[in-house]
Amino acid sequence: MNKRRDIEFKTRDGLTLRGWLFVPEGDGTRFPAISMSHGFAAVKEHGLAPFAEAFADAGFVVLVHDHRNFGASDGLPRQDIDPWVQVNDWRCAISWLETRPEVDADRIGIWGSSYSGGHALVLGATDRRLKCVVSQVPTISGYEQGRRRVSPDALPAFEQLQLDDLRARHRGESPRMPAVVSGNPAELAAYRAPDSVAFYTQALPEGAWSNTVTLRSTFAARMYEPGIWAERISPTPLLMIVATHDGVTMTDLELQAYERALQPKRLKLIPGGHFDPYGASLDEARLAATACFLEHLVH
Template sequence: MATKKREAFSRRTVEFRSGDSSCTAWLYLPTQKDDQPLPTVVMGHGLGATREMGLAPYAERFVAAGLAVLVFTYRHLGDSGGEPRQLLSMARQLADWDAALAYAESLPEVDRQRMAVWGSSLGGGHAIRVAARHPELRAAVAQCPFTDGLASAAALGIKETLVLSRFVARDLVAAARGKEPVTIPVAASAGQLGLMTAPDALPGMLALLPADHKWVNQAAARSVTSLIRYRPGRSAKAVAAPILICISATDSVAPPARTERYVRQAPRGDVRLYDAGHFDFYLGEAFEQLAADQTEFLVSHLTAAPKASITPTAKA
């Protein structure tokens, strides 16, 4: 039997066009008695993951508070389109965010003047960058955000990064020849090959998997070059909207000191540190605290009377 909480909203699977393919998403809508358009949150996931991995509990909290929520999976991953598979391209993922916002704005249920973005891990870095590119947004949330590819590579280790570079070279040759990508694990045990090899990385990712979801723990090796060059934290100073940045004080993936230096530059930033690891943010007491803080923040900024419309401007 469905709980009362679940009866308070609906969720349906939707699809929207992005670039040369499409993204698959969940659209959450609260049960309401009228047809008034709703304040809306667009949500994106982390490195090499899919929307099934830890995002639904947050979305359910937001929709229970009266917000519409669109949770999408980037192209090349999960049940979204895009070839080759398992490619992590920062440019393409940012284009997916733009497409997700445009799709949400086209829906009759959505109030396009009251929209926010929410991202976690790599998605948290994207949320910062997207908020800087879209001044029309009313709010943003960046959770344990990836803010600097060079800093994350240093945290991985010079030796490990050099080993990855050999696979990158092989994959670039494969791409030039039109062959299938040479892949590397997204998360691996310490001392093994992978994009994330901190002790909590692989068990942390596996803990997010629903029983019926099959996750492909692989990324095209060429993705490393895109990740290392990506420094979305630099965009924090250009975010006009209120932005809540939730930092793991012990983050093993996104170095917290570098992240904090970046996000303290956000003009309307609300920076909060939590004594929980990067992958603890999705579970247990840490999740409960984060979900409560983020719901309060989003509701406070999205349910106020809308301001004068701002013409959307997407910046490179």
């Protein structure tokens, strides 16, 4: 069993981020630790507790935080994503975790999934405080994902929409707020596939999540290329968990990034699509991650 409590910490610009801290039962010794966060426009309540609880039961202190502008964390405009700001905020989460009396600061790992799986690659390559990186169904190339998900016929109008939004923001107008998910083809949305809709709209505590995201978040996502950092993570150990039929972050892009990564590395293929690590393949995904953390953080 483990204890979960609500926590908060400050970013470099003084913003308050909030999340959960899971502490394993123990005799007061310092534990190895894992820092976790979620993907594009998601919050910690979107299926992260089963992973964090498994890690804590295995003897790790686990920090799970909401990105700025989302969930319990502060920040304006709400529902707005800048990937590089999220990466920098995550460094603050790691710094906060280092200060905890329960934590052995020399044994900290990182776990990210989807968009934050891309962040984990960046952080693993640039922050040597991290001794182990687990990147689950990660974003590899915003350009390639966007190219595949928006048809050539629709691309000019979509790009014009984004430019019009940028000009409107420069004039001080409110950001355009499409849906995160929608099955209605007439509604502007980031994701439309049934598994995406089911994942994001699962039952959550009231007020935990809003089905909106700024349009400029998609503009920023299309320029984000975290996969280029994969070969720079070494000598930090890397585990990539890849779904065999990932139509969101694209299985082939993930496998190509894994091939570029240097040793030590390990690949875990799990059956299903992008969201199956949180559902049908949950046990496989969290067992693989737990084994990786035990191997590289417990000594």
